[in-house]
Amino acid sequence: MHKIVEKRVLAPKVTLHKVFAPEIARARKPGQFVMLRICESGERFPLTIADADPQAGTITIISQEVGKSTALLASLNVGDYILDVAGPLGRPTHIEHFGTAVCVGGGIGIAPLYPIAKALRDCGNRVVSILGARTRELLILEKEMGEVSDEIHICTDDGSHGFKGFVSEKLAQLLAAGASADIVFAIGPVPMMKAVCSVTAEYGVRTVVSLNPIMVDGTGMCGGCRVSIGGETKFVCVDGPEFDGHQVDFDELMQRQRIYREFEERSCKLLSSISNLKQP
Incomplete structure (x- = not known):
């Protein structure tokens, strides 16, 4: 307890x-x-x-x-x-002095990105953070990420705060302008990480992503969190959660993430019904 x-x-x-x-x-x-x-x-x-x-x-x-x-x-x-x-x-993030580390976070992915950015800064890296959310109201940890970043860019889908557009678009804009990036860490929705990796692949920038697939036991026994990395099957719970983003089969991952959606929706409806019954 x-x-x-x-x-x-x-x-x-x-x-x-x-x-x-x-x-x-x-x-x-x-x-x-x-x-x-x-x-x-x-x-x-x-x-x-x-x-x-x-x-x-x-x-x-x-x-x-x-x-x-x-x-x-x-x-x-x-x-x-x-x-x-x-x-x-899981395996901890490999932290060393890379030079300039770009931390890209989308939505709830900013939460796991924060301790990584903090550790990178403590190790002497120049940390550039790009944070995104659908709206300003949904953006989290802006203050905390600002405190561990040398430079920060905010993106919102609707333009209510910062750059109007996706984090991948802001990253592409920065790289096209000649910004330095020795390594990129990207955490967020799977489509976001896929888009970021497409951008960094074009510029040859090493990219690390943190995956959060379906997971049951967290110790490598069930195989529920298996993903394809460079054509090989890996278990996120024991081999990850971080992998070379340019080796991840994102399409397969997105397909697997949808497997239990119907059951999850049914459970949520049942929980909501029970909660309503308990209300006076």
């Missing part, structure tokens, strides 16, 4: 929880994740550790309500408990 010690709503349907998990807080590294189970009858699902405080013994997780389990997590408040929090899992 892991107690929630802080809760904040960052954007519509996006919630930050600080959870007391001292052993994980001491051991975690950027890029790693935890597997959560909200209750005895709940499913296991992964969330990247967005931050940690070893002294306080807490980890920070940021979730977006996209299904039953994330909706249940969002409903938990300070003082409530999460049944299971297992981790840290």
